[in-house]
Amino acid sequence: MALAGVVAYMAPASGQADGEATPIFGIKIPPGYRDWKLISVAHEEGNLNDLRAILGNDAAITASREGTLPFPDGTIIARLAWSYAPLEESSKAFGRLQSFVAGPPRNGVQFMVKDSRKYASTGGWGFAQFDDGKPADEAVHNTCFPCHSAAKARDFVFNRYAP
């Protein structure tokens, strides 16, 4: 059941997804997502302690740029994150440490996939997290929608397009 319907959003040119699908939402890693365009960037303090980038497929980019809400079916938003790492060369350039850059990947890679019919019970969004390429467990996936409900007024999406 977790494998059902996971290829609906894949463009043929992007190739086939392989690997395991996530629990609950049945999502595989979208091929080529690292080549998608940038929506925005963020820094999480606290335990997350990461630098992150939000990328989007073409549907996501168009909707983000135009401020379209709700996002159309077929939208996929990717959240990449890396450890918050000091940049050594910066100390030389500025005379003190003030620059922090993306270190090794951290906190997994996450996706939001819009399918208003399939994911009707979670605001039209399927949620996915992969750690080192493997789907996170069901308990993790149960936390996605409740947290994103804080952004219900923006179709459950925290990020905004950064021009």
Next chain:
Amino acid sequence: MALAGVVAYMAPASGQADGEATPIFGIKIPPGYRDWKLISVAHEEGNLNDLRAILGNDAAITASREGTLPFPDGTIIARLAWSYAPLEESSKAFGRLQSFVAGPPRNGVQFMVKDSRKYASTGGWGFAQFDDGKPADEAVHNTCFPCHSAAKARDFVFNRYAP
């Protein structure tokens, strides 16, 4: 003289650059740069106080992914930056403020253009900064190369590809 040779790196498909060229290096804003792929992300503390994204044209992305040094002629690296803004919805989701996102653009948009012959006296790189679409002044452009010399061992590029 500031206008000489500024179109050498423009792919026909990307259209023509318009607007003013920068002092010293004679660089115009590369068309379509906001659609380029992501190299990495960063946060500058201190007076800069921004969140930033490093994007690259295809030559830059390929070289960054493969770790090619020096970067080949034709490489263009773009540095976008935005104010470091608290995300209100995050407080609701996490119970405290810990998420910072890209606010309005800040600290201009910068480019590094590789042309080992044309820019031989500055490590093969031309440097450009635009504030609200207008070239920064000559004094600003005189600071680029000395600062980037701190990264001389990496062909004067601070960023590293974030997988």
